[in-house]
Amino acid sequence: MKDSNAKSLNTSITKAFHLLDHFNSIKPEWGVRELAKETGANKSTTYRMLATLESLGVLRKDQTSEKYSLGLKLFELGNRVxxxxxxINHTHPVLQLVAAEITETVHLGILKDQQVFMLDKVESPKGLKLNSVIGTFSPAYCSGLGKVLLAHLDPLQQKKTLHAIALKANTEFTITKKAKLKKQLEQIKNQAYAIDRQELELGLICVAVPVYNQDDHVIAALSAAGPAIRFKEEKIEEYVAILQKGANMIRQKIGSLTL
Amino acid sequence: MKDSNAKSLNTSITKAFHLLDHFNSIKPEWGVRELAKETGANKSTTYRMLATLESLGVLRKDQTSEKYSLGLKLFELGNRVxxxxxxINHTHPVLQLVAAEITETVHLGILKDQQVFMLDKVESPKGLKLNSVIGTFSPAYCSGLGKVLLAHLDPLQQKKTLHAIALKANTEFTITKKAKLKKQLEQIKNQAYAIDRQELELGLICVAVPVYNQDDHVIAALSAAGPAIRFKEEKIEEYVAILQKGANMIRQKIGSLTL
DNA sequence: AATTGTCGTTTCAATAATTGAAACACTGTT
DNA sequence: AACAGTGTTTCAATTATTGAAACGACAATT
Known part of the structure; x- marks a missing residue:
């Protein structure tokens, strides 16, 4: 049973984090009035909340522009999670090894609220970079990480999740039929890896494998991604082997951790 | 009788972040009653605030133990700072290079509220690890990073800071006389590096250099730290050179950024 | 020089949310 | 069966939050 019966939540705290959610890479700086307008909140309230958050170091205020941006307190708290x-502190070295061996960008992600949450990333030593960002969400049904994670959900949760999500076409290659997706998820579970061939972004190919803990639960997924031009079909088998080696190293390091 | 000088700050938000501050590496998990007892707050209030923060993903609640710990929302926000x-995304590769060359643990820090704030760390490939943690504060007067940063403050701010801090002896080598510290800071500014010889922790030696931006302002400090046993006196000159090379690489990457 | 348009900030009475002691429900222990 | 420890909910008293409007400060425009 979900909390459909709304508990008595503290409105100020909820509003404060709603404000913080608007500080992102697209717009990292906000003034009082523009943020109030964007959120639909009253400008007095917004002003006082921003002032409060600044006094706590959660936001910082630029001396000259008088605009707010996210502050060190959040960096501090974020590192304590x-x-x-x-x-992550244990898996990061593994990601580095895998990235060095495959020479493509490597990602580590988990499933959260039916989306892929990006936990860590090591960039390709090569020129072409991806625009993925640690700590962000992306759709699960059209990425290697997401499809691996969906494939290894227990049947009931997978059914629920598939029912809840909408399959929007990002490219001409995106899977938009649930029957087709479900069939592919079965295949992915059997072959123990997933491939995303330009389903999320044109020109982007990605291979992903599940990461098991020592209780044999899939707790994350590991992927290598790169431009279609250099991501040759015949190399995929080799990439999968390297990724699986990495996933095994993680398994050894983390014991029976669950996330 | 509140702070008559202070602005009217939102009490709920302030209390919420005061609660969050208690979730640290020493005690990462809290129940309702114990946290209420610790903070002196009412347990009903504490319960409702924790429930609110959980609903936002700021905290997560363990299913079995019913205890709260910091949640993914803070990881998400922390990565957006x-x-x-x-x-950090630009300096981290430099830290890796420096750590590989010196084969000791490398730190990057800034001065914040008269303390050193640890921005990043790359661990030594060797066995002995340090217990420093990214996103935490440490005293400035007894570390290499701190002394470099203090040394490069403008005279007025340095005077203020020296006046404000108390020189507590952590070891027998800690500088506890302000006159002596001030004299050493002058020397550090002249020689362009600082050495901490077991001033913070017995057996721990550290060398630090300033990091300039392209406006020639010191915006951070870079250090290498290791156990006294292998941190030979004759190697320090070499370490300083490697650190300065790293600091210069950072300077090239970040332009005229200020923190 | 006056005007208009921003911006952040403050005021104050009306309103709505927070508060906390006590009671409740539950679990495991004595 | 009584106890001690959780988390959770209740409800009237209290207190903080709210927001329209006014304010002061600055910049650009008339």
Whole structure:
């Protein structure tokens, strides 16, 4: 049973984090009036909340422009989140090894609210970079990471998830039929890896494998992604092997951790 | 009788972040009653705030233990803090190079509220690790990073800072006389590097250099730290050269950025 | 020089949310 | 069966939040 019966949540705290959500890479700086306009909140309220958050170091205010941006307190708290110490700090060296061996960008992600949450990334040593950002969400049905994670959900949750998501076509290659997706997820579970051939972005190919813990639960997924031009079909088998080696190293390091 | 000088700050938001501050590496998990007891707040209030923060993903609640810990929302927001994209993402590869060359643990820090704030760290490939944690504060007067940063403050701010801090002896080598510290800071500014010989922790030695931006302002400091046993006196000159090379690489990458 | 348009900030009475002691429900222990 | 420890909910008293409007400060325009 979900909390359909709304508990008595603190409105100020909810509003404050709603404000913080608007500070992103697209618009990292906000003034009082523009943020109030964007959120639909009253400008007095917005002003006082921003002032409060600034006094806590959660926001910082530029001296000259008088605009706010996210502050060091959030960096501090973000680094204290257990997943950082318990997981990412251990997996990052593995990602580096895999990235060095495949010479493509490597990602580590988990499934969260029916989307892929990007936990870590090591960029390709080569020129072409991807615009993925750690700590962001992306759709699950059209990425290698997402399809691997969906494929290894237990049947009930997978059914729920597939029912809940909408398959929007990002490119001409995106899977938009649920029957087709479900069939492919079965195949992915059997072959133990997923391929995304330009389903999310044209020209972007990605291979992903599941990451198991020592209780044999899939707790994350590991992928290598690169431009279609140099991501040759005949190399995929080799990439999968390297990724699986990496996933095994992670498994050894993390024990029976769950996320 | 509140702070008559202070602006009217939102109490709920302030309380919420005060709660979050108690989730640290020493005690990452809290139940309702114990946290209420620790903070002195009412347990009903604490319960409702924790429930609110959980609903936002700021906290997560363990299913079995019913205890709260910091959640993915903070990881997400922490990764959006501008210093991450504008600075750390560029400096991290440099830290890796320096760490590989010196084969000791490398730190990047800034001065914040008269303390050193740890922005990034790359661990030594060797066995002995340090217990420093990214996103935490440490005293400035007894570390290499701190002394370099203090040394390059403009005279007025340096005077203010020296006046404000208390020189507590962490070891027998800690500088506890302000006159002596001030004299050493002058020397550090002249020689362009600082050495911490077991001033913060017995057996720990560290060398630090300033990081300039292209406007020739010191915006951070870079250090290498390791156990006294292998941190030979005759190698320090070599370490300083490697660190300065790293600092210069950072300077080239970041332009006229200020923090 | 006056005007208009921004911006952040403050005021103050009306309103709505927070508060906390006590009671409740639940679990495991004595 | 009684106890001690959780988390959770209740409800009237209290307090903080709210937002339209006014304010002051600055910049560009008339």
């Amino acid at each position: 257990p997943v950082k110490h318990a997981f | 501008p210093v991450k994209h504008a600075f």
